[in-house]
Amino acid sequence: xxxxxxxxxxxxxxxxxxxxxxxxxxxxxxxxxxxxxxxxxxxxxxxxxxxxxxxxxxxxxxxxxxxxxxxxxxxxxxxxxxxxxxxxxxxxxxxxxxxxxxxxxxxxxxxxxxxxxxxxxxxxxxxxxxxxxxxxxxxxxxxxxxxxxxxxxxxxxxxxxxxxxxxxxxxxxxxxxxxxxxxxxxxxxxxxxxxxxxxxxxxxxxxxxxxxxxxxxxxxxxxxxxxxxxxxxxxxxxx
Ligand SMILES: [Zn+2]
Numbered sequence: 001x002x003x004x005x006x007x008x009x010x011x012x013x014x015x016x017x018x019x020x021x022x023x024x025x026x027x028x029x030x031x032x033x034x035x036x037x038x039x040x041x042x043x044x045x046x047x048x049x050x051x052x053x054x055x056x057x058x059x060x061x062x063x064x065x066x067x068x069x070x071x072x073x074x075x076x077x078x079x080x081x082x083x084x085x086x087x088x089x090x091x092x093x094x095x096x097x098x099x100x101x102x103x104x105x106x107x108x109x110x111x112x113x114x115x116x117x118x119x120x121x122x123x124x125x126x127x128x129x130x131x132x133x134x135x136x137x138x139x140x141x142x143x144x145x146x147x148x149x150x151x152x153x154x155x156x157x158x159x160x161x162x163x164x165x166x167x168x169x170x171x172x173x174x175x176x177x178x179x180x181x182x183x184x185x186x187x188x189x190x191x192x193x194x195x196x197x198x199x200x201x202x203x204x205x206x207x208x209x210x211x212x213x214x215x216x217x218x219x220x221x222x223x224x225x226x227x228x229x230x231x232x233x234x235x236x237x238x239x
Contacts, residue, residue, distance in 0.1 A: 018050030036134020046091035071162025107149025145183025146171030
């Protein structure tokens with residue numbers, strides 16, 4: 001397929017989205033738009049912080065939003081209350097531009113509870129499932145640990161990893177839904193099949209200057225990927 005057919009935008013909260021929101025800048029979430037430039041359809045990954053900004057960008061690019069993909073249910077990714085803040089997200093999207101919300105089946109109940117969206121808003125998916133946005137294929141990977149139903153998305157040679165893996169770290173396991181041992185198995189087994197030339201696009205701009213990097217480089221430079229036993233992992237990350 002012609003590479004230029006892919007519509008791909010990495011948006012940083014507090015900069016590209018919700019530019020006047022100080023909390024958005026501090027949390028440094030990445031929001032992604034992925035679509036097909038020919039069919040003009042796109043999906044948004046982790047819509048939060050400023051839904052009108054996101055919808056304006058989609059409209060300015062003459063694209064149509066056809067779905068929302070959720071990496072996991074933490075409010076900085078989907079909206080809701082966290083650390084005393086009330087972040088806008090899926091609930092506002094469902095009012096302004098309702099589209100199906102693709103969530104891992106292990107995360108659906110929690111997502112509903114945190115965002116207030118309804119069962120009929122959600123399409124529950126599992127690892128290995130795929131979808132098409134126009135002619136662009138997206139594969140869902142179930143990557144539990146940060147939360148039970150955390151998921152990554154494979155799009156051609158890219159991996160959109162949410163809070164499962166950052167350029168210089170990985171998701172916390174001490175927040176609601178975290179499981180240290182599961183995250184270790186996700187990083188060492190489930191993500192082991194991701195090739196070194198795959199580009200990692202994380203859910204936050206923590207460390208690194210570019211916002212993305214090849215997995216080969218991440219494997220060399222991210223100390224969390226060099227921990228070689230579950231015992232060492234648990235002593236560093238906690239149980
Ligand atoms: Zn999170």
